[in-house]
Amino acid sequence: MLTFTIRRLVLAVPTLLFISLVIFLLLEMAPGDPMAQVPLTVPPEVKEKMREALGLGEPMPIRFWKWIVQFFWIEPQVLIDHYLGTSFSEGKLRVISWQTRSPVMDIVVQRIPQTLWVVGTAYIVAILIALPIGIYSAYRQYSWFDQMGTFVSMVGFSVPPFFSGVLVIVIFSVQLGWFPSIYDTTLVVNSWDSFVKQLQQMIMPVMVLALQITAQLSRFMRASMLDNLNQDYVRTARAKGLSEYVVVMVHVLRNSMIPVVTVIALGIPAIFGGAIITEQVFKVNGIGQLLIGAIQANDLPMVQTLTFIFAVLIVLFNLIADVLYGILDPRIRYD
């Protein structure tokens, strides 16, 4: 198992390098000019100097190499400095955003908590709802509960977040006035009132995200339970007189959780991507909104770094899913 994990980790390096190259080459073709906002009165030679100051003067491979050095070598040093108070990164050039002229990672670090709060809560809520629904639907297959569950998850698949989000805004904040439609990130939770306020503003984005995740997860849980319910070991468990609760909730559930856990791990990066739209609808200033803003402002270092962070998440969670699968199911050890 350890060799497998190490082999996968080693394989992840060329994958990530390839992805960063793809993103870099894509952005290389960008027609937008970072100097477009500079006034026309600025003479061309000064513009050329400014361009070089942004690091645009060098040929393409050198810039790619420099970006890799900045991202993989200098940024971790900054992180170490921040926590240990050392000064490894002193005087070294970090990835600078063209929009704000400040280090990209600083802005990303500011934005990540908002995204994590909303996405994380939504994911946990969705898992807590989806698993019982999936278990019960499979146990009572083709009952009215199962039919309802199928219909609701089909709706959950089909209603895109930019519609369900707007719909809950219309119902709960325009018509009923229960929740605010805009997520206030400046809110500091330090008292009961502010906690209630935080809860109120989180309910709608979490609901919208959770609906989608619940739809997918409950289907998976149901299918996986159905696969296991007809197995021989279930009959054995019943024959030796175990109670129905123990049979379903211990024997069947444990075995059906194996594929579901990997699906949960695989879904996490996709949720970060999907949260881009939800963040836009509810005006949560997380990393999704940062990406949209950077794309519209032609801020290439920011776009490159953010897209790459999404790619790292995908590769990382793929790896985690593979390893989890091997740990949970001893039959599938990749030796």
Place this chain on the structure above:
Amino acid sequence: MTELSKTQTELNQPQPTKPPRSQWLDVWDQFKTHKGAMMGGVLFVLIVAGVYLGPFLWEIDATKIDIRARNQGPSMAHPFGTDQLGRDLLARMMAGGATSVSVGITAMLLALFLGSFVGVVAGFFKRLDGPLMRLTDLFLALPLLPLLLVMMLLFREPLNAAFGLEQGIFILIVTSIGITSWMPTARIVRGDVLALKEREFVLAARSIGTTNSKLITRHILPNVLSPIMVSATLGIATAIITESALSFLGLGFPPDFPTWGRLLFDGTDYLQQYPERVIWPGLAISLTVLSVNYLGDGLRDALDPRIRGR
């Protein structure tokens, strides 16, 4: 003697009167029993007919501005009301639907072609299997929505200049959705081709000297048709949602060119006063996707010989 009596009893057995049933008849019978799929299919046909044939019956131009009749509620003249520039919303919904459905179907066809091609080639030629599947894995590891957004930003202007505003953006959206959604199809098709390749009929065909290209087109492709068809229906759904999401984020079609996603995006500005402007396009997207998903569900059951006949 015993041989003779055996043939006699065999001769006396009742002759089959009905002609042998074709595979597609079986599939259709199974499909009919799935109520959701039938309803989904009918609804999808109705929506497609509505958006393509509707403009012949409802002749108001989707881009005609009538500023005096702006912001009207539903009436006989404008069943869905009018928008802030007095454009008829029913006509805009139909025009938008035509674009959204066309994008969905074209992008699905492109993704299907790429996916089946990669899947068949990877499954059939052992030497190409490794590299092609690594490529598929790499594509699966790409963050798709951010990349789609970046592609929209980068290639909008060159393509607009080359093909004109609407044509350019249509080509851009269709190709970018197509080349970012072929991977699941490729994986499924490859798995099926790997299994099919070991079957006797492929060996038989090869032993009478069938060339590789004929073997693929005549023997392999018809047998992997069912997973391809299921991916096709689900592909339409994801393509429509992706296009609407891009339009909703303001990076899809230009403002004066309606699609369902764009109409929804425009409607959010008037959310408080006229919530119906958001609800109509949103409902249209959701219903289309829902019907297509049910259709795919039914097709999967109908095309699976292990379930069929039960």
